Amino acid sequence: MNKYTRDFHSAEFPGYRVSAPTNDKPFWQRRDLPFVDLDLNLSVDADRQYLEENYHELFSEAGSVNVREWYEFPHSSEWKKLVLKNNTSAVELNKHKLVPETRPTAVQINTVNVLEQLGLDILYASVLCLEPNGWLQPHRDQKINAVPPLNYFWIPLSQNLPSLKIWPYGYVESKPGHVYLFNNQDWIHSIRNQQAHRRFVLIGRFAVESLPKTVKTLVEEAIQDQWDQ
């Protein structure tokens, strides 16, 4: 692990509160929120078991990428991505070098189906895998004008100590069954797997235009509870 990452994870962070609620725009356009914690009570155990038991087979498939090899310089340990779904404007993403040239695998992860049953139109989904002691250096992900900051979801599938740390907030608690909407474009963040086992998370993006009212309300209520007080 490089010094930058080690310092980031050992430092005490000051914490963060929003200065004033800015709920005059749709939640997905808000850039003042590092993340929103949604308790959707998802059952992720079967997906995790499936990924653990079939790891070698799954992560050697065509849609699997060793992301460290894809990036131009080593700013992480080896970590792997298994693309499940890609309905985004792949051309735009590739133009910005945001995603490697991968076609989704035929692998089915039940949690994706559950999100779709809630009415989410999933544009992109992949499973990220990090080995024990794995790490990603503090960074911000590339900003694309057309992509709203809070349509990105991050779902822990493994039971973890917190692994995602955001400046200046600190560690995001990674509760099983929860969905975290996460603004990875504006907030510097870093990942460290401090567990003795492989860590799987499901990440992706959903369409904001077709978001069901029930989900929108759920997110707005979570934001009220967590930030706008």
Ligand SMILES: [Fe+2]
């Ligand atoms: Fe990131």
